[in-house]
Amino acid sequence: MFFQQLINGLTLGSTYALTAVGYTMVFGILELVNFSHGAVYMFGAFVVLMLMTALKLNFMLAFVIGVIITGLLGITIDKICLFPLRKKKAPKVASLISTIGVSIFIQNLVMLVWGSETKNFPLVLNLGSINIGSLKISYLQIIIMMIAVVLMAALTIIIRKTKIGKAMRATAQNMEAAKLMGVNVNFVISFTFFLGASLAAVAGVLVGMYYQSVDPMMGFMAGLKAFAAAVLGGIGVLPGAILGGLIIGVSEILAAGYIHAGFRDAIAFGILIAVLIIRPTGLLGKKVQKKV
Amino acid sequence: MLKLSGVHSYYGNIEALKGIDLEIKEREIVTLIGSNGAGKTTTLKTIVGLLKPKTGQISFNGKDITNVPTPMITKMGICLSPEGRQIFPRMTVRENLEMGAYTRSDKAEIKESYERIYDLFPILLSRNNQQAGTLSGGEQQMLAIGRALMGKPKLLLLDEPSLGLAPMLVETIFELVKEINKQGTTILLVEQNARMALMIADRGYVLETGKIVLCDDAKKLLESDEVRKAYLGE
Numbered sequence: 434m435f436f437q438q439l440i441n442g443l444t445l446g447s448t449y450a451l452t453a454v455g456y457t458m459v460f461g462i463l464e465l466v467n468f469s470h471g472a473v474y475m476f477g478a479f480v481v482l483m484l485m486t487a488l489k490l491n492f493m494l495a496f497v498i499g500v501i502i503t504g505l506l507g508i509t510i511d512k513i514c515l516f517p518l519r520k521k522k523a524p525k526v527a528s529l530i531s532t533i534g535v536s537i538f539i540q541n542l543v544m545l546v547w548g549s550e551t552k553n554f555p556l557v558l559n560l561g562s563i564n565i566g567s568l569k570i571s572y573l574q575i576i577i578m579m580i581a582v583v584l585m586a587a588l589t590i591i592i593r594k595t596k597i598g599k600a601m602r603a604t605a606q607n608m609e610a611a612k613l614m615g616v617n618v619n620f621v622i623s624f625t626f627f628l629g630a631s632l633a634a635v636a637g638v639l640v641g642m643y644y645q646s647v648d649p650m651m652g653f654m655a656g657l658k659a660f661a662a663a664v665l666g667g668i669g670v671l672p673g674a675i676l677g678g679l680i681i682g683v684s685e686i687l688a689a690g691y692i693h694a695g696f697r698d699a700i701a702f703g704i705l706i707a708v709l710i711i712r713p714t715g716l717l718g719k720k721v722q723k724k725v
Numbered sequence: 726m727l728k729l730s731g732v733h734s735y736y737g738n739i740e741a742l743k744g745i746d747l748e749i750k751e752r753e754i755v756t757l758i759g760s761n762g763a764g765k766t767t768t769l770k771t772i773v774g775l776l777k778p779k780t781g782q783i784s785f786n787g788k789d790i791t792n793v794p795t796p797m798i799t800k801m802g803i804c805l806s807p808e809g810r811q812i813f814p815r816m817t818v819r820e821n822l823e824m825g826a827y828t829r830s831d832k833a834e835i836k837e838s839y840e841r842i843y844d845l846f847p848i849l850l851s852r853n854n855q856q857a858g859t860l861s862g863g864e865q866q867m868l869a870i871g872r873a874l875m876g877k878p879k880l881l882l883l884d885e886p887s888l889g890l891a892p893m894l895v896e897t898i899f900e901l902v903k904e905i906n907k908q909g910t911t912i913l914l915v916e917q918n919a920r921m922a923l924m925i926a927d928r929g930y931v932l933e934t935g936k937i938v939l940c941d942d943a944k945k946l947l948e949s950d951e952v953r954k955a956y957l958g959e
């Protein structure tokens with residue numbers, strides 16, 4: 434029973450982790466919480482579904498195209514709604530409100546175009562499951578976790594080892610100095626939004642596959658929990674977002690299983706609050722160094 | 726090589742530069758001195774495009790760079806070692822130097838640049854894989870200069886490289902500035918330490934509340950009464 438819950442929790446947690454890195458990367462560079470991220474996650478799931486159902490594309494193709502489209506949506510959100518505010522040096526709260534507006538806009542757009550009802554997500558990978566005693570792990574769960582692991586590893590390598598990754602870190606640590614090094618910070622910001630949004634799209638699709646349904650509000654709670662995961666792990670810190678995502682996924686499932694299904698959502702935020710009281714910077718967060 | 730004519734720069738409504746005319750010739754060391762808040766840092770920021778002048782013109786090797794964005798200016802060969810070092814604290818020393826070479830792709834020459842910088846600042850080599858934020862102030866200053874040099878600048882701008890360093894180290898830094906210049910890099914040096922700056926410079930400009938008030942050979946400035954009274958504390 435416990436191990437079953439753990440597996441289910443890690444599966445869900447992997448999707449939170451994929452979403453949480455988007456919050457954390459954007460925050461790292463712009464010190465901004467991008468509240469449109471949950472809607473982007475939902476949009477990703479819908480686009481892939483529509484490419485499969487309306488355009489009859491096969492799943493893999495729909496998946497790749499949908500993820501790229503969603504990545505481009507991430508760039509567009511920044512260019513239209515955030516870049517002009519940055520340029521005018523508007524206060525951070527203006528950008529924050531702007532991202533909430535974008536979130537509502539995307540939700541409404543999806544409802545308008547595709548309807549507000551819950552839609553079936555076809556069973557694209559019906560692979561069955563492994564049974565070990567009473568423990569049942571579906572291949573889909575394994576695939577979800579593996580995709581998350583592979584993408585997180587790839588992301589870590591990009592950020593630690595590649596030129597663009599180093600430019601991202603430099604921009605996050607000191608934007609003016611990064612410009613002095615010759616970094617085109619606007620490109621770096623766009624690239625960051627692309628990465629974050631496309632990873633959120635992957636998470637949205639995986640969740641759609643897992644529950645075999647998508648709906649226009651699915652990004653709301655998932656977005657909040659992924660944000661909680663990012664803060665729990667220490668916002669701005671990549672491994673923190675992954676750790677936070679897994680902890681929230683697991684604890685949510687355990688709470689539902691051992692306490693009451695109604696506690697599912699409350700527990701995620703309960704843990705967040707408890708951790709922040711003890712460690713305000715989050716689990717892996719570093720002390721905020723005030724620039725002098 | 727670099728020419729500023731009638732440059733006015735603003736922070737919001739505050740006019741920080743009130744018509745700067747300044748010229749640097751190839752291979753020179755030119756120093757810009759002035760008291761706190763005179764506009765020295767602002768002048769450097771305006772040259773590298775972090776601040777756009779409201780009016781006036783800046784040209785580099787005959788090209789108008791007044792409205793060129795900062796990364797392009799770096800690429801053209803003007804590198805700034807900024808006030809307060811501004812290194813990347815959570816990157817290693819090596820990664821900071823790599824960032825300095827961001828616009829370059831000439832692998833072999835980049836390798837030479839590393840060697841040259843480790844030669845100038847051996848301490849950086851022994852701290853190669855240390856997080857830059859954990860370096861001492863002096864080491865960070867050397868890293869900031871080294872990082873700017875990694876851009877292979879034709880013109881190196883140094884904003885108070887000796888600030889906060891022990892007297893011994895100040896001497897070393899000035900020696901190194903001379904050495905870097907000998908190796909062929911033109912230098913614009915901003916300093917509080919006017920005497921040392923004027924001793925190694927070819928020419929100097931004196932800035933007062935956003936205006937150039939004096940400009941002459943460094944030796945003459947060192948001897949001039951105004952400078953001695955106001956900046957050399959005599």
Ligand SMILES: Nc1ncnc2c1ncn2[C@@H]1O[C@H](COP(=O)(O)OP(=O)(O)OP(=O)(O)O)[C@@H](O)[C@H]1O
Nearest residue numbers: 736739741759760761762763764765766767768808
């Ligand atoms: N970001 C800013 N916003 C508003 N005013 C500024 C800003 N930066 C500098 N100033 C003002 O512009 C003027 C020139 O500042 P600047 O930093 O260029 O002086 P400085 O000569 O480099 O002084 P210091 O020797 O203390 O470094 C000062 O009056 C300063 O208060």
Ligand SMILES: [Mg+2]
Nearest residue numbers: 765766767808
């Ligand atoms: Mg200054």
